[in-house]
Amino acid sequence: MTAPRRPGDPPPVSLPAPDARERVVERLTRLFAGDLISEDDLEDRLERVYHAASGAELDAIVADLPASISETTAVVPAPPKAPRVAALLSAVERQWSGVVPRRLEVRGRLGYVELDLTGAQFEPGVTVINVRAFMGYVQLRLPAGVRVECQGRAFAGFFALKGAGRADAKDSPRVVQVVGRAAFGFVEGVVSAEDRPRLGGPTG
Numbered sequence: 001m002t003a004p005r006r007p008g009d010p011p012p013v014s015l016p017a018p019d020a021r022e023r024v025v026e027r028l029t030r031l032f033a034g035d036l037i038s039e040d041d042l043e044d045r046l047e048r049v050y051h052a053a054s055g056a057e058l059d060a061i062v063a064d065l066p067a068s069i070s071e072t073t074a075v076v077p078a079p080p081k082a083p084r085v086a087a088l089l090s091a092v093e094r095q096w097s098g099v100v101p102r103r104l105e106v107r108g109r110l111g112y113v114e115l116d117l118t119g120a121q122f123e124p125g126v127t128v129i130n131v132r133a134f135m136g137y138v139q140l141r142l143p144a145g146v147r148v149e150c151q152g153r154a155f156a157g158f159f160a161l162k163g164a165g166r167a168d169a170k171d172s173p174r175v176v177q178v179v180g181r182a183a184f185g186f187v188e189g190v191v192s193a194e195d196r197p198r199l200g201g202p203t204g
Helices: 020-033 039-051 056-061 167-169
Strands: 084-088 091-095 105-107 113-117 125-133 137-142 148-152 154-155 158-162 174-183 186-191
Touching: 020 039, 020 056, 020 167, 020 186, 039 174, 084 113, 105 113, 105 137, 105 167, 113 186, 125 137, 125 186, 137 174, 148 167, 154 158, 154 167, 158 174, 167 174, 174 186
Parallel strands: 084 105, 091 113, 105 125, 113 137, 125 174, 137 186, 148 174, 154 174, 158 186
Antiparallel strands: none
């Protein structure tokens, strides 16, 4: 039996409805998929969702956000500053031939990306591949003759590099830095054990 409230007692806390957290997570996911909130903002808000102790706290997390993507017609995302391979609610399998740009972006949002770079050409110097996976999976296949550095992070997910490449790769003038983050998803870089012939033709 609940004890009667006394004068000066704080008001009772309204607990979140059973599906309230799921509705907020779905709303945040849709806004993120539409490039309307950043990944850092998404992660911060998701953490607050799972720590919210009342319905009012959940409402406060999304109070400053539009209810849906359709309400943001005046918001235009900034164009990407680097070539991008992306999958949103889909699967993309791509083999890159030709020269890899100095900066390449890979995005897997509720989808799957497999990018094969084993036949591509990397120029001397540093090439940065920025990978973001949100509730998705990204696999990069990298050639044996480059030095690969994995600097990615994971939030409730997995970000790793597999394979050692050639023994002399550590002295290669071609360095590939794999950076980014996996949030509720997986990023896997796989370095080949041996080189394969490079393909000609345009970048693709």
